[in-house]
Amino acid sequence: MTPESLFIVLPRYRRSYSVIASILLVSLTKVKKKTRETKEALIKEVRASVDKYKNLFVFNIEDMRSTHFIQVRQRFKTNSRFFFGKNNVMAIALGKDASSEYAPELHLVSKQLQGQCGLMFTLLSKAKVTSILKEMSFADHARAGHIARETISIPEGPLPQFAFSMEPQLRKLGLPTKLEKGTIVLYQDYEICKAGEPITAEQAKVVLTRFHY
DSSP states (O other): OEEEEEOOEEOOSSSSSOEEOOOSOOOHHHHHHHHHHHHHHHHHHHHHHHHHOSEEEEEEOSSOOHHHHHHHHHHTTTTEEEEOSOHHHHHHHHOSSTTTOSSTTHHHHHTTOOSSEEEEEESSOHHHHHHHHHHOOOOOOOOTTOBOSSOEEEOSEEOTTSOGGGHHHHHHTTOOEEEETTEEEEOSOEEEEOTTSBOOHHIIIIIITTTTO
């Protein structure tokens, strides 16, 4: 989670302080009404946060598990508010240009709403937010697309963490394995991944998670 995407000081005209930046049949009219109401509620809440909080960050999330993001929100729950809705709706709330912006220069924030990102309104300073986020780190299994930070090898020997039925699948992945008395055995050392190279889906799902990397 990167809070450095955008951080701007906005002159405030509304107050004296500043802002930094299982149903089978459903009526279509009801669906449209609910969607519209949801969007309007988000716009209202974003604008209320502009009035309430001192600072505003645009943050990016890259391949982050939802459970980890929940922990981040919990850490800031007493002094901040997060929005992770549709970028276009959040942009409308802030204003897409100078003529429609809710507060001066907020349209500059809207231009940064691209990809997996969101808004963080907070009473904390930029330095404090950055410091807290740097302290928060989460252990997690490597996943497909991640770049291996180190070369990982498995020494030859039995692999009790795998069910015997997985032996053909491991061989298909390239592991030099065989079955001995119902136990999968690696008959020579095997390199799972190499530092600096992307991890494949097969490596991540079948091998890395089982070896707790």
